[in-house]
Amino acid sequence: MSGPVALVRVPELSDVAEYAYAATVDPPARLVLTAGACPLDAEGLTVAPCDPAAQARQAMANLEVALAAAGARLADVVKTTVYVASPRQGDLVAAWEVVRDAFGDHDPPSTLLGVAVLGYADQLVEVEAVAAVREAVR
Secondary structure, three states: OOOOEEEEOOOOOOOOOOOOOEEEEOOOOEEEEOOOEOOEOOOOOEOOOOOHHHHHHHHHHHHHHHHHHOOOOHHHEEEEEEEEEOOOHHHHHHHHHHHHHHHOOOOOOEEEEEEOOOOOOOOOEEEEEEEEEOOOOO
16 A cells, blocks of 8 residues: 655646645545754754754754654655754755755655754754654554
8 A cells, every 4th residue: 555645746847846846635544743853962952063964963863753753754854944043055955965864765755944043052963854644544
């Protein structure tokens, strides 16, 4: 049985974007909405201050744990939003490359934003996601 998520390619739009422009979810599916995954370690400390790529790796690891707790995985993600607290486009790109690589061939629609500040001390990256999973047939 295949999953409920289908990524939509849009040939009329630029192929520069490294993600699908849209996604659909076929019923029946259960949506999983995550809080922003932060670059915090097990003790609640922000990892790798001043390193957006390292923080993105930690945020993605934490996102995978949160998704698994809800019965989902990265391949079930329908949409992400990636926040990077930096005015430098290079920092956004560094974080984005880590996020993109974590998804492999599954490239859900995503929004990448540069923001002024995030919630934890020294935090540069946060990743939130929406996933859809098909319930197992009983």
